[in-house]
Amino acid sequence: MSNLALPNASVAPVGAPTDTVPRSWIASVAFRTVGQVGARVGLVWIGVIAFCAVFSPLLTNSYPLLVKMNDQWSSPLARHMTAVDWTLLFMSAVGLVLLLFRSVPLLKRTLILLGLGAIMLTVLLVTLDPIRTKVYDEYRTYHRSGAVQWSLHVPIPYSPSDRLRDQFDASRPHPWAPSTDHWMGTDNNGSDILSNMIHGCRIAMSVGFISTGLALVIGIFVGAMMGYFAGVVDLVGMRLVEIFSAIPRLYLLLAFVAFYDRNIYIIMAIIGITGWVGDARFVRAEFLKLRNLDFVHAAIAAGLPLRSVLFRHILPNALAPLLVSASFGVASAILAESTLSFLGLGLIDEPSWGRLLDQARAGGGGFRWWLATFPGIAIFLTVLAYNLIGESLRDALDPKIISRH
């Protein structure tokens, strides 16, 4: 056993407190995970993506942040922010404040954050009157006519759907290669790539988490039923699993996309619905192992309802491998979304990494390297980040590796 030296095994950082301090199991797994280089790299990159997702309207926007016109100050940017934009900013502020309350349990703090976010979103959706037609040229016209006395722009002064910006320069048709104006170039329609990339983070993050969450819920439910009841339920459930693993996932996604409307919720739902099979297998295997153990019999004998036996007593013992598969699941959900967008079957008129990548192929065998490189690297790094975290989690949970510390 001792010669089994896995290279990517977790190594406790030097100087870190060892297990002399009693620590909960979850905390120790998290500690071992974060102790690995791979997980750290992954977490840093996901932090960058999450930052871009939350602050995207404040990072890239065609509207000026502050404008002084006719001796009056105004913020066109704030006026054009949507309910979701405001909610995300609000939630990140609340999240920072909640970090200070260390005495309140983490779960409670998360619930408070989510609850406040939900209330905020509902209130804003009702009260905020969204501006439906965006005229990006409005302030540029003012600017050219000299009406603007003073204005402040965000770092990248382009919105992803701002396409008419450079139309007066007809001598150079879009797409443009990267330049000092457009750091990552422009796409076929003339929108700025960097701004598309930053706004695309939001779709990548939300699709990744929500569809994986949905897949987990379905997977846990089906897997728990199969594993706990075994017998006929298992037989039927396994057929369901077989159906979904026989049809290639991409074909299923394509079939769904073909017949249903394409909005973000449907895309999330179908990626979730086609991704639960692995989770169900895991949960089933764990439940089959655990269902005859004493603590389960005790729970049943105590007269607990089935829901409690299944999800409060057995499930916590099976959560570990699920975390690993959820991490890989986020990676594959992001991949699925960008593949759909790449094939031209994703969201319509929303910034998405996959859609940018699609434009790299020019007609007649041309190639726009900037349209392939930047979105491609973004997808690759994000998928890699989740895979790295998944691997680190797996190592952190592996009893063979843990026992050597």
Place this chain on the structure above:
Amino acid sequence: MLSYIIRRILLLFPTLIGITMLVFFVMALSPGSVTDSLQETEANMRPEERQRVEAYLQKRYGLGDPLIVQYGRWLNRMSPVGFKETDEGFPAGFGVGFKVPDLGESFIRRRPVLDVILEALPITLLLNLITIPIVYIIAITSGIWAARKRGQAFDVASGVTLLALYSMPEIWIGVLLLGVFASRDYFQFFPTSGTHDVLASQMAFLPSFLDGAFQRGWLLDMMWHLALPVLVLTYGSFAFLSKLMRASILENLTADYARTARAKGLAENVVLFRHVLSNSLLPLITVAASILPGLLGGAVIVESIFGLNGMGGLMLEAIKRKDQELILSQTFVVGLIGLGSLIIADICYAIADPRVSYE
């Protein structure tokens, strides 16, 4: 063993029915249900043409009937065994017999779906048949090598590389390869689309020198056309398999039987290649089943990027032009192939590992 195989094959039928139900109800429960998507496509066609389409849908699905009856009608036409059906109604009689499965008519090609699919299927299967052996050869070799050198530079390097390869999206690599090695802007080493040259039918099968000039021949021409697509299909799968192979060998190397073999004085190479290797191959058999559906899905991407007219290209065309019969049948056929591979892998596993029993 035999009873296991028989039960496994019997369990195939509920799954098969399940696949047809999934495919049918995805379509039937959609907002447009059975008729909408077709009528949308054919909005600008002549009245007599539209009447023909409506009559066709009426006959095939029985539009006024409840969903489950529509499904029954559709299933009866799809299956090679079924009730006889006449224009008057369904079922017309109790005569059950074999027939050619009727997958409907493709409205974009104006031909039976079965013919269209049978044309596209060989290209996709060819891609996969070339890819699978390459994937397995590379995965097994590099897996063995990494396990032998565990903890050393090769192992660490290959572990990192494989994870990176595994994370690289096929859409990105495909576009990059096409853009760099088959474009007018950079290197024009490879053709941009198709499986053959226009003149391929006049070529000799093998490469030859004719009149002093080199003729690449049919086979080499095909390899030249398929090199990039196969490369894109290959790299992601072998990364995954190779990691699996390495883990499996490492596990077996520490097993009791390997220690026994060492104790009786066998050389490490003999232990590895004669005892450990065959046992380590077991997980690769089970995974083979999930590799094929993955490859079929990957083929969609590859075919769309490299302009091949296989199942994937056909599927995308069908979706963009809303050809419902083609979408349904293709999903069904691909599911059928996937199911076949699941069953074959299960049976192979049962044969390879005698410990497997049904319960």
